[in-house]
Amino acid sequence: MLRxxxxxVRFGGLTxxxxxxxxxxxxxxxxxxxxxxxGKTTLFNAVSGLVKPSSGRILFDSVDMLRxxxxxxxxxxxxxxxxVPQPMHELTVRENLIVAQxxxxxxxxxxxxxxxxxxxxxxxxxxxxxxTELALTELKALEVAKALAxxxxxxxxxxxxxxxxxxxxxxxxxxxxxxxxxxAVGILIIEHDIETISNLCHRVAVLNxxxxxxxxxxxxxxxxxxxxxxxxxxxDA
Amino acid sequence: MYVSKTGLAVIAAxxxxxxxxxxxxxxxxxxxxxxMIIGGIALAWxxxxxxxxxxxxxxxxxxxxxxxxxxxxxxxxxxxxxxAMLLGGVGAxxxxxxxxxxLRLKGPYFALAILAYAHIFKIIATEWSSVTGGSAGLxxxxxxxxxxxxxxxxxxxxxxxxxxxLLAFVAAYRAIRASHYxxxxxxxxxxxxxxRVVGVNSTLLKALMxxxxxxxxxxxxxxxxxxxxxxxxxxxxxGLWVTLPIVAAIFGGYRTILGPLVGAVTVYLxxxxxxxxxxxxxxxxxxxxxxxxxxxFSPGGLMPLLRKDSRRKHAAA
Numbered sequence: 001m002l003r004x005x006x007x008x009v010r011f012g013g014l015t016x017x018x019x020x021x022x023x024x025x026x027x028x029x030x031x032x033x034x035x036x037x038x039g040k041t042t043l044f045n046a047v048s049g050l051v052k053p054s055s056g057r058i059l060f061d062s063v064d065m066l067r068x069x070x071x072x073x074x075x076x077x078x079x080x081x082x083x084v085p086q087p088m089h090e091l092t093v094r095e096n097l098i099v100a101q102x103x104x105x106x107x108x109x110x111x112x113x114x115x116x117x118x119x120x121x122x123x124x125x126x127x128x129x130x131x132t133e134l135a136l137t138e139l140k141a142l143e144v145a146k147a148l149a150x151x152x153x154x155x156x157x158x159x160x161x162x163x164x165x166x167x168x169x170x171x172x173x174x175x176x177x178x179x180x181x182x183x184a185v186g187i188l189i190i191e192h193d194i195e196t197i198s199n200l201c202h203r204v205a206v207l208n209x210x211x212x213x214x215x216x217x218x219x220x221x222x223x224x225x226x227x228x229x230x231x232x233x234x235x236d237a
Numbered sequence: 238m239y240v241s242k243t244g245l246a247v248i249a250a251x252x253x254x255x256x257x258x259x260x261x262x263x264x265x266x267x268x269x270x271x272x273m274i275i276g277g278i279a280l281a282w283x284x285x286x287x288x289x290x291x292x293x294x295x296x297x298x299x300x301x302x303x304x305x306x307x308x309x310x311x312x313x314x315x316x317x318x319x320x321a322m323l324l325g326g327v328g329a330x331x332x333x334x335x336x337x338x339x340l341r342l343k344g345p346y347f348a349l350a351i352l353a354y355a356h357i358f359k360i361i362a363t364e365w366s367s368v369t370g371g372s373a374g375l376x377x378x379x380x381x382x383x384x385x386x387x388x389x390x391x392x393x394x395x396x397x398x399x400x401x402x403l404l405a406f407v408a409a410y411r412a413i414r415a416s417h418y419x420x421x422x423x424x425x426x427x428x429x430x431x432x433r434v435v436g437v438n439s440t441l442l443k444a445l446m447x448x449x450x451x452x453x454x455x456x457x458x459x460x461x462x463x464x465x466x467x468x469x470x471x472x473x474x475x476g477l478w479v480t481l482p483i484v485a486a487i488f489g490g491y492r493t494i495l496g497p498l499v500g501a502v503t504v505y506l507x508x509x510x511x512x513x514x515x516x517x518x519x520x521x522x523x524x525x526x527x528x529x530x531x532x533x534f535s536p537g538g539l540m541p542l543l544r545k546d547s548r549r550k551h552a553a554a
Contacts (some may be wrong), residue, residue, distance in 0.1 A: 013324040031417055048434050049433075049434070050430055050433075050434070069438070070434070071433055071436050071437055071438040071439070072432050072436070073434075073436075074434060074435050074436030075436050079435075080434055083428075086428050086430065087428065087431070088423075088424035088425075088428045088429050088431055088432055089424070089426060089427035090423045090424065090426055090427065091420065091423060091424050095420050095424075096424070097422060098417065099417070099421045099424050099432065099435060100435035100436070102417045103417075103421060103435060103436035103438075104435045105436075108417070108427075131427075143325070144436055147435075147436070150435050152264065161328035168512065174450075210406035210454055237313075
């Protein structure tokens with residue numbers, strides 16, 4: 001469904017993503033891991049259209065995304081969350097979802113919105129002000145809910161679990177698993193926690209300094225000494 | 238569309254009481270009409286700022302283009318005044334098309350670019366003298382017609398026309414703000430990226446707001462030219478057509494719909510009727526001081542202040 005071919009993103013002299021080739025199948029859950037600054041979020045930004053790749057291709061359902069304007073990518077089925085939750089300020093939770101649904105799918109279906117609210121445990125907060133009246137867990141849930149409201153085929157989740165306490169994390173994990181089945185989406189998830197990744201993902205891709213250094217099942221990847229070295233930040237010693 | 242009882246009372250008073258009570262006083266009526274012209278531009282300017290998040294110093298261009306288009310259509314083709322006024326608005330929209338490339342600019346860059354664009358139109362009006370009459374201007378622009386024996390070109394008639402135009406603007410503004418487009422525009426305010434990734438074409442939405450704002454301003458410019466029957470470039474494209482509305486909109490509260498109108502009428506009438514008689518020259522100084530005080534004590538302007546007050550009264554009752 002999603003295929004990156006030799007994708008590079010450079011900012012001036014810095015190469016944030018370096019000739020990465022990666023694919024995500026239509027019902028696959030792929031983890032994207034790597035140390036801070038490895039280029040994971042930049043890769044997300046390139047796919048969703050917020051940054052422009054310097055070279056390479058991004059294909060989604062065989063359509064060249066580099067020729068597809070940002071706002072049309074949501075309509076095609078690319079949904080994402082932000083690491084730092086970005087609720088649409090000034091709007092209520094429900095209005096956030098209405099905007100996402102109306103512009104992400106082209107139509108408004110109140111029942112589907114209720115369903116998403118219910119699924120993400122936000123029904124009680126629907127009329128609350130998104131920017132000021134939600135706790136972190138709820139903001140993270142809203143990120144997922146906004147993406148779901150656009151009826152995505154591919155869901156890109158940027159550290160949705162980070163910063164949550166253990167219980168919240170477990171609940172959220174359960175939600176993600178259920179979501180994968182219920183909404184029949186492919187998922188590309190950035191996450192640091194190895195246990196979470198192993199538990200959730202069919203495949204793991206590892207980025208280090210912008211380069212893809214491993215791509216395989218969690219078992220294979222996390223046994224690879226080079227991966228573990230980059231991952232634990234171990235020095236040459 | 239929902240209109241509150243107070244709103245209906247104000248509308249009724251505006252249509253009936255104002256002409257009955259003040260109609261015979263030509264001076265006051267002309268001040269009221271002038272303040273409503275400023276109010277119309279202020280509302281259009283505030284719509285662009287509030288919904289589109291853009292600060293424009295170029296609205297005098299829309300005002301002038303609307304005036305010229307409407308004046309020339311009535312003079313050269315004999316088109317009826319009201320039809321020409323609408324096309325004056327359309328002309329302003331066409332003028333705004335050349336501003337589209339600057340929509341990607343943000344904040345002060347947009348403001349400066351649009352200010353520069355505004356000058357282009359003034360130069361065109363001055364230099365293209367075979368059509369526009371050049372700097373000598375256009376004299377005897379057709380007046381408003383008679384309607385069922387009632388001469389609309391008089392002070393009362395003109396007042397009723399601009400009142401109707403403003404009410405139509407308010408209704409349109411309300412409808413836009415309540416629509417899905419309006420919600421998405423509100424969302425874009427502080428979270429443009431988040432709004433774009435869910436599929437909102439932010440550039441298109443901003444462009445649409447620019448068109449609406451330009452159209453409204455053009456119609457007001459067209460109204461003005463048929464009201465005063467005369468036009469020349471320096472007047473039509475004067476910077477006052479944007480600075481006064483900005484002051485009015487900010488004074489009244491640019492993030493509300495009625496604020497710019499209330500602000501314009503208040504500021505203009507208070508200035509002309511009170512300060513001008515107290516301090517014949519330099520009375521604008523007082524306005525400046527009032528504006529600064531408003532920004533410091535109630536950054537949201539007059540409307541939030543009034544609402545807070547009425548809420549307090551309700552609470553006490």
